[in-house]
Amino acid sequence: MEHTVTQVWCELLGREDVDPEASWFALGGDSMQAIQAVARLREHGADLTVSAFLQAGTVRALADLLSTATAGGGTAGPRRPAGTPVPLTPIQAWFFAQDFAEPHHFNQARLLPVPQGLPHSRVQAALEAVVGRHEAFRTRFTCHHGTWSAHLDEQPPPDLPAYPLTAGTDQPSCEVLDPLHRGLDIADGPLWRAGLFTGGEQQPSWVCLVAHHLIVDAVSWGVLARDWQRACTQEAPALAAAPALTTPTPLPDEEETAYWRRLATAVAPRLRLTDGERAPYGKLEHHTLELPGHLTSVLLGLAEGGQATVPALVLAALARALAPLTRGDGLHTYIEGHGRQHLAVGDQVVGWLTSLYPLHLTPEARDRVHLLRVAADFQQQMEAVPYGGTGYGTARYLAPGTPLGRELAAMPRPEVTFNYLGRHSTNSALAAGQTGQGIGPGNVLPTALHLTAWIEGQALRLHLSADAGLFPPGAIDEVCKRLRTELDDATGLVPLGGRPLPGARPHFLVHPVDGQVHHFQPLARALGTSGWDCYGLHAEPTDEAEVGIEALAASYLARVRSIQPAGPYGLTGYSFGAAVAFAMARQLQEAGERVDHLILLDPPPLPVPKGAAATTVLAEHMATLLPHTPRHAIDEALEAVGDGATGRQIAAQLGLADDTFVTARLELLMRHHRALTGWAPSGTVEGLHLIQPSANGTRPQEGWSGLARGARRSVVPGDHGSMLTEPAPLAALYPSPVLEGGAR
Structure with a gap:
């Protein structure tokens, strides 16, 4: 059952995998999607309610719950006859209280895709099965002495007129659909209407279903979409009656x-x-x-x-x-x-x-x-x-x-x-x-x-x-x-820790060459306990051909000032980000601002490597981005496209041109690579702290030290990656803002 739950969650949340202990909301889910998830799990035989789903909260807890309660899937009573009273919902009562000028014209509509080659008679049978399943389509509303009530009526077979799609279009236009919205009647009916729109062999076909808002809402369309798929694909389109609303909404306790x-x-x-x-x-x-x-x-x-x-x-x-x-x-x-x-x-x-x-x-x-x-x-x-x-x-x-x-x-x-x-x-x-x-x-x-x-x-x-x-x-x-x-x-600044401690002081961390800031999460959590409120500066895709280090620094400072308009500032740059953080610190100090902390984590050597050495570094970054691509293929692609190639050209050379995610990442990587290789640092800053992993040995960093009027160097255990994933030694090198006087 845990595999089934995981599969449903991944499909709805757009993920390849989910942590079985992570909560639904922490993974990006919402209550609307929770309703969809319950419906999907019912299709797998689960007997589940939305409230139970949300109360379970995680894949593992939900799987444990379902392992002891499967089968069922909702029960429906016999078809109720015309004249049966139906309790009003609160929102229906709200609607009547508004006294709208055009109460019959307050509708929702959706386009339902028709499978290729399905004849008109089968489409009409599918529509009849879908609307016949739900009492909402048989509901009528009447007013007696200013009080509205609802009851069921008989449902005549649906009329499904056919309309041609305009040549060269994939969907009917609003002008064509507008007439379907007119002529509904909340008392005498109809409260819904449909039309079939068909085109040539290369055009899709649609059923436009229009329904008065009194009988549908956003969740209803998800229910109808699932019913529509079943009715169109199974040989006999008949569907079992859906559960009905039989009891009034309870009064507040x-x-x-x-x-x-x-x-x-x-x-x-x-x-x-x-x-x-x-x-x-x-x-x-x-x-x-x-x-x-x-x-x-x-x-x-x-x-x-x-x-x-x-x-x-x-x-x-x-x-x-x-x-x-x-x-x-x-x-x-x-x-x-x-x-x-x-x-x-x-x-x-x-x-x-x-x-x-x-x-x-x-x-x-x-x-x-x-x-x-x-x-x-x-x-x-x-x-x-x-x-x-x-x-x-x-x-x-x-x-x-x-x-x-x-x-x-x-x-x-x-x-x-x-x-x-x-x-x-x-x-x-x-x-x-x-x-x-x-x-x-x-x-x-x-x-x-x-x-x-x-x-x-x-x-x-x-x-x-x-x-x-x-x-x-x-x-x-x-x-x-x-x-x-x-x-x-x-979205320009990403808070990396939880809710900050009282008096916490902002600290800004600049992304490495891949443009991502998730690398900083473990360090940010560790720093949060000592009073730092950490924000990650991530890269954004841009249509500009080139963006230099100085321009990036100026752009990132605009984001920083949206949170902290004035200093003193704290900055950390990691790898490629060290160059940007240095430029940010220099620009701030030239503007008369204080930068108390400039920390550069395993920065690139200065002067920045050029030529073949730079290409080797670039290939290493690409190998990290593309773990399933052989290193020799990356080397051959870089050699084939030459200097100045774009990420799109490299993606095409690697046979990945159709992967928009990879292409965007490669484009960003190449832009940062060109920005760094074209950068020559200028000016100096008041002070900086160089921190390197022990795996780098004693690689000298005199090029960076010469850019500061006072530089400090430290070494932490690990390599370029583990210095962040195991951050305790690194976090210990950051001064406590509380000891410095807290937020200023």
Whole structure:
């Protein structure tokens, strides 16, 4: 069972392997993916709930749990007849309370891929099997004397009209899909509609399924995607009935009630909005931001450190982006969650179960700190919300006459809504792309700003919608710029330790030639216990042909100043990074700043080797990067491409041109190699500490010593790599900032 659990986790988290003792969230997982994981494990015969999955937390604990409880997979009762009442969910009650101008036009839609060659009749049968499995598609809503209720109706066979794809396109356009969104009726039906889009032999085919939001949510589409795959691939498309929602959402217990009462009486920050009429959805301003793959991977790395999740990091960036427009500290926002914590079969149910609740997120630190520190504070506050926030909607909208319901109705409403949709692979059974206008242009949303975030493939994507007329002119553009800058800055500097000790002092460590900073983790943990707050400066891919050492130093100092605007500074450079750290120290001192500590770990010899000697060093670095490539193949590739070759040329010579990860790493390696071989150090610094591993023997470093007005040399056990992986002797050579007076 542990092998099965590991396989599912690796598939969903995009990893080759996982530590069986590492927690789901520390590995980058989120609650949305947890629902997907439970569904996958059910397919392997596991009897599991989402809450049990999250409570187990690790591969090993989950495998132990499942080894004593397999089989099952969720039970469904007999098909319930038309007229059966269905309890409203809190979010459905919220919807009716909004009194939207176009309540029938509040939809979601997805494109479902049709297997090549599947005839129209089989596609229609598959669609009938999928929608027939879930009671949501038979639900109707009625209003009596101002009170809404839900009941089941009969479901007629689905109509699936066919439309041609435009020549030369792979997906239907929004203009073609928009008509599918019109004409739904929440009382009399239909609440969903579908269309089949087909093209020529070289074009894919799709079913666009449009459903009113009252009967689907983000999790539902994952359920429908799995059903769709089964219905399209098995000979008989019929599917067993899914579990149904039969009991109302429970009212908050005593502990929950106390939590929401504290929130209702707290003083929350407010956006500085101008007076004016609220703009309908059709007049909102929309912005889309994308964090490139290499920066998203750094952001995920921050999340995998366990202090904060991706949603907390994005919320921290949003809080800072909105700070100039906010009265008070922190961020007052509605949070959307999946709302399925109380359901044993939440991974199998289609319906609108989203939780929507207010939260006042407050950073503990008032000074400028790394975004991760703010996100860690936000994460703790988000984790303190009981039952994923479902109790708020239950009391506020399903029991508005209770004392708690009245208190929640009277509290100030946030003007921000945040929704994190999780992580989606590019080979998902649901196609990415536009699916038409889901929300009626006349509907007025309840908050002035909405931010939706998700990870698609390798990139973090953000969609911001705002009622720009309520903000000062140009304010939303500035918010988007600040939001992107905050995320860029967060990925430019990587906190390497846990939460720092009180009074800890920043210390910045510059990457070696491969551009990575994970090498410093053991050293950073050791230094953290003595009062250093360590940050890694990693390299970023760039389109520039050449980046010299001095230019890198200036760029890295801009990142450093985002955390520590003024000295005294502490810098460490490892291998190639020693040259950059030296240049940073010299530039700081020339600007009148103090650099108390400049520590160079096993730096390259000076003068820097040229010609054949430099090529030999480069080949050694490549052999480390490409452990499965024979050394002779690397030597032959370098000889074939000659001096000045790019990483892409070398990758092609090695037959690795299609491996984008390897190509990017080789490109970075070559850029740093050329930067170092073209560098001639100039000027001097006040002092430096050269530290070499004992495996290097007594290799002289007079070239470095001559660049300092006072240099010290030390030797630690080990070699170039183990001096960092076994860091105790190395960490002992760093002075204690506490003894020096702590943070200054």
